Amino acid sequence: MKREQSLSFEFGDPSAQDAMGSASESSYSYSPPGGAVFGLSPPESSPRSGRNNNRRRDRPSWVRLTDTPYFDGHLWRKYGQKKIKDAEYPRLYFRCSYREDRHCLASKLLQQKNDDDPPLYEVTYTYEHTCGAPPVSFPDIVAEPPVSTDGLVLRFDSPSSDAWMQQNGRYHSTSRSAFMMLSFGSSSQTHDQQPAVFRSDLEAGLSSFPTEGLPPAPPPANDDDGDMLSKLNSFAYDFDNQMHFGDHTYLPHNSSNYDHDDH
DNA sequence: GGCATTTGACCCTT
DNA sequence: AAGGGTCAAATGCC
Structure with a gap:
Protein backbone atom coordinates (compact mmCIF):
# COMPACT_ATOMS: atom_id res chain seq x y z
CA MET A 1 0.00 0.00 0.00
CA LYS A 2 2.58 2.52 1.06
CA ARG A 3 5.36 3.56 -1.20
CA GLU A 4 9.06 3.46 -0.64
CA GLN A 5 10.21 6.82 0.59
CA SER A 6 13.22 8.87 -0.15
CA LEU A 7 14.61 11.74 1.81
CA SER A 8 16.89 14.48 0.69
CA PHE A 9 18.47 17.24 2.71
CA GLU A 10 18.98 20.60 1.21
CA PHE A 11 21.17 23.32 2.60
CA GLY A 12 22.47 26.58 1.34
CA ASP A 13 25.48 26.21 3.54
CA PRO A 14 27.81 23.26 2.86
CA SER A 15 28.95 23.22 6.46
CA ALA A 16 25.42 22.52 7.52
CA GLN A 17 25.34 19.57 5.20
CA ASP A 18 28.39 18.23 6.94
CA ALA A 19 26.75 18.70 10.28
CA MET A 20 23.85 16.60 9.18
CA GLY A 21 26.01 13.61 8.67
CA SER A 22 27.98 13.78 11.86
CA ALA A 23 27.75 14.90 15.43
CA SER A 24 30.17 17.74 14.93
CA GLU A 25 29.15 21.18 16.02
CA SER A 26 28.35 23.84 13.52
CA SER A 27 27.77 27.52 13.69
CA TYR A 28 24.71 26.94 11.62
CA SER A 29 21.55 27.72 13.54
CA TYR A 30 19.92 24.45 12.67
CA SER A 31 20.31 21.50 14.97
CA PRO A 32 20.31 18.46 12.74
CA PRO A 33 18.43 15.25 13.39
CA GLY A 34 20.45 13.16 15.78
CA GLY A 35 21.68 16.19 17.61
CA ALA A 36 19.97 18.01 20.42
CA VAL A 37 16.64 18.99 19.04
CA PHE A 38 15.41 20.71 22.15
CA GLY A 39 16.18 24.03 23.71
CA LEU A 40 16.99 25.93 20.58
CA SER A 41 16.33 29.61 20.56
CA PRO A 42 14.31 31.10 17.77
CA PRO A 43 16.01 33.44 15.38
CA GLU A 44 16.57 36.96 16.63
CA SER A 45 14.41 38.29 13.88
CA SER A 46 11.34 37.14 12.07
CA PRO A 47 11.68 35.92 8.50
CA ARG A 48 10.35 39.22 7.28
CA SER A 49 12.80 41.32 9.23
CA GLY A 50 16.48 41.38 8.61
CA ARG A 51 18.00 41.00 5.22
CA ASN A 52 20.49 38.24 4.65
CA ASN A 53 19.91 36.11 7.69
CA ASN A 54 17.40 33.29 7.48
CA ARG A 55 17.14 33.37 3.72
CA ARG A 56 14.90 30.68 2.36
CA ARG A 57 17.67 28.82 0.62
CA ASP A 58 19.68 28.70 3.81
CA ARG A 59 16.98 27.03 5.82
CA PRO A 60 17.43 23.34 6.43
CA SER A 61 14.87 21.28 4.65
CA TRP A 62 14.25 17.73 3.63
CA VAL A 63 11.76 16.09 1.36
CA ARG A 64 9.55 13.10 1.88
CA LEU A 65 7.35 11.38 -0.65
CA THR A 66 4.31 9.83 0.91
CA ASP A 67 0.68 9.02 0.43
CA THR A 68 -0.06 9.91 4.04
CA PRO A 69 1.29 13.45 4.24
CA TYR A 70 -0.74 14.44 7.28
CA PHE A 71 0.37 11.65 9.59
CA ASP A 72 3.90 12.31 10.66
CA GLY A 73 3.60 12.39 14.41
CA HIS A 74 3.33 16.13 14.83
CA LEU A 75 0.54 18.63 15.09
CA TRP A 76 0.38 21.17 12.29
CA ARG A 77 -1.63 24.26 11.63
CA LYS A 78 -2.34 25.25 8.08
CA TYR A 79 -1.48 28.85 7.38
CA GLY A 80 -1.62 29.14 3.63
CA GLN A 81 -2.43 27.61 0.31
CA LYS A 82 -1.22 28.73 -3.05
CA LYS A 83 -1.57 27.80 -6.66
CA ILE A 84 1.90 27.17 -7.97
CA LYS A 85 2.82 27.96 -11.52
CA ASP A 86 2.96 24.86 -13.69
CA ALA A 87 1.73 22.72 -10.82
CA GLU A 88 -1.47 20.79 -11.22
CA TYR A 89 -2.34 20.96 -7.55
CA PRO A 90 -2.14 23.80 -5.04
CA ARG A 91 0.64 23.91 -2.46
CA LEU A 92 -0.39 23.76 1.19
CA TYR A 93 1.58 25.42 3.95
CA PHE A 94 1.68 24.19 7.53
CA ARG A 95 3.58 25.23 10.64
CA CYS A 96 3.97 23.59 14.01
CA SER A 97 0.94 24.05 16.23
CA TYR A 98 3.34 25.01 19.02
CA ARG A 99 4.91 27.81 17.04
CA GLU A 100 3.76 30.56 19.35
CA ASP A 101 3.77 28.62 22.60
CA ARG A 102 7.23 27.15 22.25
CA HIS A 103 8.81 29.12 19.45
CA CYS A 104 8.99 26.01 17.30
CA LEU A 105 10.08 26.91 13.79
CA ALA A 106 9.17 23.62 12.19
CA SER A 107 7.02 23.93 9.11
CA LYS A 108 6.07 21.80 6.20
CA LEU A 109 4.88 22.30 2.68
CA LEU A 110 2.58 19.86 0.95
CA GLN A 111 2.54 19.38 -2.79
CA GLN A 112 0.31 16.76 -4.33
CA LYS A 113 2.14 15.04 -7.18
CA ASN A 114 -0.50 12.94 -8.85
CA ASP A 115 -4.07 11.77 -8.63
CA ASP A 116 -3.42 8.14 -7.89
CA ASP A 117 -5.41 6.23 -5.31
CA PRO A 118 -4.12 7.22 -2.86
CA PRO A 119 -2.48 10.35 -4.25
CA LEU A 120 1.24 10.81 -3.85
CA TYR A 121 2.43 13.92 -2.02
CA GLU A 122 5.78 15.58 -1.77
CA VAL A 123 6.25 16.97 1.73
CA THR A 124 9.03 19.46 2.32
CA TYR A 125 9.93 19.90 5.98
CA THR A 126 11.77 22.98 7.15
CA TYR A 127 13.52 23.11 10.53
CA GLU A 128 13.44 20.37 13.10
CA HIS A 129 10.84 20.58 15.83
CA THR A 130 12.08 22.40 18.91
CA CYS A 131 8.77 22.28 20.73
CA GLY A 132 9.53 19.04 22.50
CA ALA A 133 6.06 17.80 21.74
CA PRO A 134 5.84 14.02 21.79
CA PRO A 135 4.66 12.03 18.83
CA VAL A 136 0.91 12.13 18.53
CA SER A 137 0.30 8.80 20.09
CA PHE A 138 -0.18 7.19 23.41
CA PRO A 139 1.38 3.83 22.92
CA ASP A 140 1.60 0.98 25.30
C1' DG B 1 -16.95 32.87 21.79
C1' DG B 2 -12.85 30.67 20.69
C1' DC B 3 -10.11 28.52 17.56
C1' DA B 4 -8.77 26.71 13.01
C1' DT B 5 -9.01 27.44 8.14
C1' DT B 6 -9.43 30.14 3.96
C1' DT B 7 -7.85 33.41 0.85
C1' DG B 8 -6.27 37.73 -1.10
C1' DA B 9 -2.62 40.91 -0.34
C1' DC B 10 1.87 41.86 0.82
C1' DC B 11 6.64 41.14 0.69
C1' DC B 12 10.81 38.43 0.06
C1' DT B 13 13.89 35.73 -2.84
C1' DT B 14 15.79 34.60 -7.01
C1' DA C 1 9.74 41.18 -12.52
C1' DA C 2 7.99 36.68 -11.58
C1' DG C 3 7.12 33.31 -8.52
C1' DG C 4 6.75 31.69 -4.03
C1' DG C 5 6.16 32.16 1.20
C1' DT C 6 3.81 34.44 4.90
C1' DC C 7 0.53 37.51 7.01
C1' DA C 8 -3.79 38.69 8.66
C1' DA C 9 -8.70 39.74 8.12
C1' DA C 10 -12.69 37.19 7.01
C1' DT C 11 -15.09 33.13 7.44
C1' DG C 12 -16.54 28.71 9.20
C1' DC C 13 -16.97 25.18 12.60
C1' DC C 14 -17.62 23.36 17.16
Whole structure:
Protein backbone atom coordinates (compact mmCIF):
# COMPACT_ATOMS: atom_id res chain seq x y z
CA MET A 1 0.00 0.00 0.00
CA LYS A 2 2.58 2.52 1.06
CA ARG A 3 5.36 3.56 -1.20
CA GLU A 4 9.06 3.46 -0.64
CA GLN A 5 10.21 6.82 0.59
CA SER A 6 13.22 8.87 -0.15
CA LEU A 7 14.61 11.74 1.81
CA SER A 8 16.89 14.48 0.69
CA PHE A 9 18.47 17.24 2.71
CA GLU A 10 18.98 20.60 1.21
CA PHE A 11 21.17 23.32 2.60
CA GLY A 12 22.47 26.58 1.34
CA ASP A 13 25.48 26.21 3.54
CA PRO A 14 27.81 23.26 2.86
CA SER A 15 28.95 23.22 6.46
CA ALA A 16 25.42 22.52 7.52
CA GLN A 17 25.34 19.57 5.20
CA ASP A 18 28.39 18.23 6.94
CA ALA A 19 26.75 18.70 10.28
CA MET A 20 23.85 16.60 9.18
CA GLY A 21 26.01 13.61 8.67
CA SER A 22 27.98 13.78 11.86
CA ALA A 23 27.75 14.90 15.43
CA SER A 24 30.17 17.74 14.93
CA GLU A 25 29.15 21.18 16.02
CA SER A 26 28.35 23.84 13.52
CA SER A 27 27.77 27.52 13.69
CA TYR A 28 24.71 26.94 11.62
CA SER A 29 21.55 27.72 13.54
CA TYR A 30 19.92 24.45 12.67
CA SER A 31 20.31 21.50 14.97
CA PRO A 32 20.31 18.46 12.74
CA PRO A 33 18.43 15.25 13.39
CA GLY A 34 20.45 13.16 15.78
CA GLY A 35 21.68 16.19 17.61
CA ALA A 36 19.97 18.01 20.42
CA VAL A 37 16.64 18.99 19.04
CA PHE A 38 15.41 20.71 22.15
CA GLY A 39 16.18 24.03 23.71
CA LEU A 40 16.99 25.93 20.58
CA SER A 41 16.33 29.61 20.56
CA PRO A 42 14.31 31.10 17.77
CA PRO A 43 16.01 33.44 15.38
CA GLU A 44 16.57 36.96 16.63
CA SER A 45 14.41 38.29 13.88
CA SER A 46 11.34 37.14 12.07
CA PRO A 47 11.68 35.92 8.50
CA ARG A 48 10.35 39.22 7.28
CA SER A 49 12.80 41.32 9.23
CA GLY A 50 16.48 41.38 8.61
CA ARG A 51 18.00 41.00 5.22
CA ASN A 52 20.49 38.24 4.65
CA ASN A 53 19.91 36.11 7.69
CA ASN A 54 17.40 33.29 7.48
CA ARG A 55 17.14 33.37 3.72
CA ARG A 56 14.90 30.68 2.36
CA ARG A 57 17.67 28.82 0.62
CA ASP A 58 19.68 28.70 3.81
CA ARG A 59 16.98 27.03 5.82
CA PRO A 60 17.43 23.34 6.43
CA SER A 61 14.87 21.28 4.65
CA TRP A 62 14.25 17.73 3.63
CA VAL A 63 11.76 16.09 1.36
CA ARG A 64 9.55 13.10 1.88
CA LEU A 65 7.35 11.38 -0.65
CA THR A 66 4.31 9.83 0.91
CA ASP A 67 0.68 9.02 0.43
CA THR A 68 -0.06 9.91 4.04
CA PRO A 69 1.29 13.45 4.24
CA TYR A 70 -0.74 14.44 7.28
CA PHE A 71 0.37 11.65 9.59
CA ASP A 72 3.90 12.31 10.66
CA GLY A 73 3.60 12.39 14.41
CA HIS A 74 3.33 16.13 14.83
CA LEU A 75 0.54 18.63 15.09
CA TRP A 76 0.38 21.17 12.29
CA ARG A 77 -1.63 24.26 11.63
CA LYS A 78 -2.34 25.25 8.08
CA TYR A 79 -1.48 28.85 7.38
CA GLY A 80 -1.62 29.14 3.63
CA GLN A 81 -2.43 27.61 0.31
CA LYS A 82 -1.22 28.73 -3.05
CA LYS A 83 -1.57 27.80 -6.66
CA ILE A 84 1.90 27.17 -7.97
CA LYS A 85 2.82 27.96 -11.52
CA ASP A 86 2.96 24.86 -13.69
CA ALA A 87 1.73 22.72 -10.82
CA GLU A 88 -1.47 20.79 -11.22
CA TYR A 89 -2.34 20.96 -7.55
CA PRO A 90 -2.14 23.80 -5.04
CA ARG A 91 0.64 23.91 -2.46
CA LEU A 92 -0.39 23.76 1.19
CA TYR A 93 1.58 25.42 3.95
CA PHE A 94 1.68 24.19 7.53
CA ARG A 95 3.58 25.23 10.64
CA CYS A 96 3.97 23.59 14.01
CA SER A 97 0.94 24.05 16.23
CA TYR A 98 3.34 25.01 19.02
CA ARG A 99 4.91 27.81 17.04
CA GLU A 100 3.76 30.56 19.35
CA ASP A 101 3.77 28.62 22.60
CA ARG A 102 7.23 27.15 22.25
CA HIS A 103 8.81 29.12 19.45
CA CYS A 104 8.99 26.01 17.30
CA LEU A 105 10.08 26.91 13.79
CA ALA A 106 9.17 23.62 12.19
CA SER A 107 7.02 23.93 9.11
CA LYS A 108 6.07 21.80 6.20
CA LEU A 109 4.88 22.30 2.68
CA LEU A 110 2.58 19.86 0.95
CA GLN A 111 2.54 19.38 -2.79
CA GLN A 112 0.31 16.76 -4.33
CA LYS A 113 2.14 15.04 -7.18
CA ASN A 114 -0.50 12.94 -8.85
CA ASP A 115 -4.07 11.77 -8.63
CA ASP A 116 -3.42 8.14 -7.89
CA ASP A 117 -5.41 6.23 -5.31
CA PRO A 118 -4.12 7.22 -2.86
CA PRO A 119 -2.48 10.35 -4.25
CA LEU A 120 1.24 10.81 -3.85
CA TYR A 121 2.43 13.92 -2.02
CA GLU A 122 5.78 15.58 -1.77
CA VAL A 123 6.25 16.97 1.73
CA THR A 124 9.03 19.46 2.32
CA TYR A 125 9.93 19.90 5.98
CA THR A 126 11.77 22.98 7.15
CA TYR A 127 13.52 23.11 10.53
CA GLU A 128 13.44 20.37 13.10
CA HIS A 129 10.84 20.58 15.83
CA THR A 130 12.08 22.40 18.91
CA CYS A 131 8.77 22.28 20.73
CA GLY A 132 9.53 19.04 22.50
CA ALA A 133 6.06 17.80 21.74
CA PRO A 134 5.84 14.02 21.79
CA PRO A 135 4.66 12.03 18.83
CA VAL A 136 0.91 12.13 18.53
CA SER A 137 0.30 8.80 20.09
CA PHE A 138 -0.18 7.19 23.41
CA PRO A 139 1.38 3.83 22.92
CA ASP A 140 1.60 0.98 25.30
CA ILE A 141 5.22 -0.01 25.54
CA VAL A 142 5.78 -3.75 25.41
CA ALA A 143 9.19 -5.29 25.85
CA GLU A 144 9.80 -8.26 23.63
CA PRO A 145 12.70 -10.64 23.15
CA PRO A 146 14.86 -9.49 20.28
CA VAL A 147 14.56 -11.37 17.06
CA SER A 148 18.19 -12.08 16.45
CA THR A 149 20.33 -9.86 18.65
CA ASP A 150 21.15 -9.49 22.31
CA GLY A 151 19.34 -6.19 22.40
CA LEU A 152 15.97 -5.07 23.61
CA VAL A 153 12.92 -4.59 21.46
CA LEU A 154 10.26 -2.13 22.49
CA ARG A 155 6.93 -2.19 20.79
CA PHE A 156 4.78 0.93 20.81
CA ASP A 157 1.24 -0.19 20.34
CA SER A 158 -1.56 1.61 18.55
CA PRO A 159 -2.17 4.39 17.76
CA SER A 160 0.94 5.05 15.78
CA SER A 161 2.38 8.50 15.58
CA ASP A 162 2.41 8.05 11.87
CA ALA A 163 -1.31 7.60 11.72
CA TRP A 164 -2.78 10.62 13.46
CA MET A 165 -3.24 14.24 12.67
CA GLN A 166 -5.06 17.12 14.28
CA GLN A 167 -7.84 18.71 12.34
CA ASN A 168 -10.58 20.97 13.62
CA GLY A 169 -9.77 20.09 17.19
CA ARG A 170 -9.85 16.37 16.70
CA TYR A 171 -7.32 13.72 15.94
CA HIS A 172 -8.02 11.73 12.86
CA SER A 173 -6.54 8.43 11.92
CA THR A 174 -6.35 6.18 8.95
CA SER A 175 -4.90 3.45 11.05
CA ARG A 176 -6.88 0.79 12.83
CA SER A 177 -4.08 -1.29 14.14
CA ALA A 178 -0.72 0.37 14.21
CA PHE A 179 2.44 -0.11 16.14
CA MET A 180 6.05 0.82 16.09
CA MET A 181 9.08 -1.15 17.13
CA LEU A 182 12.43 -0.09 18.45
CA SER A 183 15.36 -2.40 18.88
CA PHE A 184 18.21 -1.40 21.15
CA GLY A 185 21.61 -2.77 21.85
CA SER A 186 22.33 -4.40 18.55
CA SER A 187 25.93 -5.46 18.35
CA SER A 188 26.20 -3.60 15.09
CA GLN A 189 25.65 -0.31 16.84
CA THR A 190 28.61 1.68 17.99
CA HIS A 191 26.70 3.75 20.50
CA ASP A 192 24.69 2.57 23.45
CA GLN A 193 20.95 2.42 23.12
CA GLN A 194 20.72 3.31 19.51
CA PRO A 195 17.99 1.53 17.66
CA ALA A 196 18.63 -1.04 15.00
CA VAL A 197 15.03 -1.13 13.92
CA PHE A 198 12.39 1.54 13.94
CA ARG A 199 9.33 0.84 12.01
CA SER A 200 5.59 0.64 12.18
CA ASP A 201 2.97 -1.46 10.57
CA LEU A 202 -0.23 0.21 9.58
CA GLU A 203 -3.54 -1.10 8.44
CA ALA A 204 -6.10 1.04 6.73
CA GLY A 205 -8.94 2.20 8.87
CA LEU A 206 -10.66 5.33 10.07
CA SER A 207 -11.32 6.78 13.48
CA SER A 208 -10.95 9.98 15.44
CA PHE A 209 -11.06 11.34 18.97
CA PRO A 210 -11.17 14.83 20.46
CA THR A 211 -7.98 16.59 21.49
CA GLU A 212 -9.33 18.29 24.59
CA GLY A 213 -8.22 15.68 27.07
CA LEU A 214 -4.69 15.38 25.82
CA PRO A 215 -1.83 16.40 28.08
CA PRO A 216 0.42 19.26 27.08
CA ALA A 217 3.71 18.43 25.53
CA PRO A 218 6.39 17.67 28.09
CA PRO A 219 9.35 19.94 28.80
CA PRO A 220 12.57 19.30 26.91
CA ALA A 221 13.90 15.82 27.47
CA ASN A 222 16.66 15.31 29.98
CA ASP A 223 19.04 12.43 30.15
CA ASP A 224 17.21 10.54 32.82
CA ASP A 225 16.75 6.90 32.15
CA GLY A 226 13.24 5.88 31.36
CA ASP A 227 12.30 8.98 29.49
CA MET A 228 12.01 6.97 26.34
CA LEU A 229 8.97 8.48 24.76
CA SER A 230 10.23 12.02 24.88
CA LYS A 231 13.32 10.86 23.05
CA LEU A 232 11.41 9.06 20.38
CA ASN A 233 12.06 11.61 17.71
CA SER A 234 15.76 11.63 18.44
CA PHE A 235 15.92 7.89 18.31
CA ALA A 236 14.30 7.94 14.95
CA TYR A 237 17.19 9.94 13.62
CA ASP A 238 20.06 8.31 15.44
CA PHE A 239 21.19 6.25 12.50
CA ASP A 240 24.38 7.12 10.78
CA ASN A 241 23.02 7.27 7.29
CA GLN A 242 19.58 5.80 7.33
CA MET A 243 16.40 6.38 9.16
CA HIS A 244 13.25 4.35 9.36
CA PHE A 245 9.99 5.90 10.35
CA GLY A 246 6.87 3.96 9.97
CA ASP A 247 7.49 1.72 7.03
CA HIS A 248 9.33 4.51 5.32
CA THR A 249 13.04 4.44 4.74
CA TYR A 250 14.74 7.81 4.70
CA LEU A 251 17.95 8.12 2.77
CA PRO A 252 19.57 11.45 3.54
CA HIS A 253 22.03 12.65 0.98
CA ASN A 254 25.27 12.10 2.76
CA SER A 255 27.81 13.44 0.35
CA SER A 256 30.18 15.94 1.85
CA ASN A 257 29.63 18.32 -1.00
CA TYR A 258 26.62 20.47 -1.38
CA ASP A 259 24.76 19.25 -4.38
CA HIS A 260 21.99 21.14 -6.06
CA ASP A 261 21.41 18.51 -8.69
CA ASP A 262 19.97 15.95 -6.38
CA HIS A 263 17.29 14.76 -8.76
C1' DG B 1 -16.95 32.87 21.79
C1' DG B 2 -12.85 30.67 20.69
C1' DC B 3 -10.11 28.52 17.56
C1' DA B 4 -8.77 26.71 13.01
C1' DT B 5 -9.01 27.44 8.14
C1' DT B 6 -9.43 30.14 3.96
C1' DT B 7 -7.85 33.41 0.85
C1' DG B 8 -6.27 37.73 -1.10
C1' DA B 9 -2.62 40.91 -0.34
C1' DC B 10 1.87 41.86 0.82
C1' DC B 11 6.64 41.14 0.69
C1' DC B 12 10.81 38.43 0.06
C1' DT B 13 13.89 35.73 -2.84
C1' DT B 14 15.79 34.60 -7.01
C1' DA C 1 9.74 41.18 -12.52
C1' DA C 2 7.99 36.68 -11.58
C1' DG C 3 7.12 33.31 -8.52
C1' DG C 4 6.75 31.69 -4.03
C1' DG C 5 6.16 32.16 1.20
C1' DT C 6 3.81 34.44 4.90
C1' DC C 7 0.53 37.51 7.01
C1' DA C 8 -3.79 38.69 8.66
C1' DA C 9 -8.70 39.74 8.12
C1' DA C 10 -12.69 37.19 7.01
C1' DT C 11 -15.09 33.13 7.44
C1' DG C 12 -16.54 28.71 9.20
C1' DC C 13 -16.97 25.18 12.60
C1' DC C 14 -17.62 23.36 17.16
